[in-house]
Amino acid sequence: TDHKDGQHFIDRHRTALIQRVNDTGPILDELMDWGLISSENYESVRALKTTQDQMRAILKPVSAARMKHLRPLISELEGSG
Template sequence: MAQTPWDKLVFTLENLPQERFKRFKEKLNKLEVDSYKPIPWSQLQDKDAGDVANRIISNYTESVGINVALRVLHSIGEKEACQDLAKALGIFQHTEQPMETDQRDGQHFVDRHRAALIARVSLIDPVLDELLGDGTLTQEQYDTVRSKGTCQERMRQLYDCVRAWGKIEKDKFYQYLLEENGPLVRDLENN
């Protein structure tokens, strides 16, 4: 019998060291995802991998929940577990270096596709978290962008910062967009 996404998520969570699994649950409890409410700590605290996977899927739906789990794994430094789960699910292939197509005619991917990214990016918060975490955004910039109501407003505000960035910062932005919004980025790359 073929494994379901739930089975693959449970396998991944069961293989985390106990302390990392606890960290996963703590991060999951604090995570804000668009219109979804975080999972209450009481529903995570003493739960095993199967219970946590059930909670993720029932709280977010399967497709959003899997992306949430990937995001949390990545944010707690479990990049290998994140990559293995993504690969098992066929979601995306993470690459350490930006793809060769990120620049064309001297224009960076994030500049060339500004309008489309503003209109179509649906998972901006994890991208912002990564940009803050690696120092690309200051806390003030992060707070200003996060204060905007919709994904489109947040992207427009973020692009005020992007104008001042060099290739390294734009490469990081591109990589985080690829991780969180892979199908959109690949669609834009093919146009």
């Protein structure tokens, strides 16, 4: 969702998403199912040592609207802002 400042939710909360997502597996699985990442991309993200590094890699190319597994965290963060 875009807000009055013109920034998308993911842009506004990028740091929190990187710090607070602790399981990237379901996100990567959905991205594969949607054909948004290749198996090579999947494996390269999974090979990163920390979930923070994995989230940085995920957030680079992925549209926020497709990040269904982040909806509970998005709702929580929107309620706290």
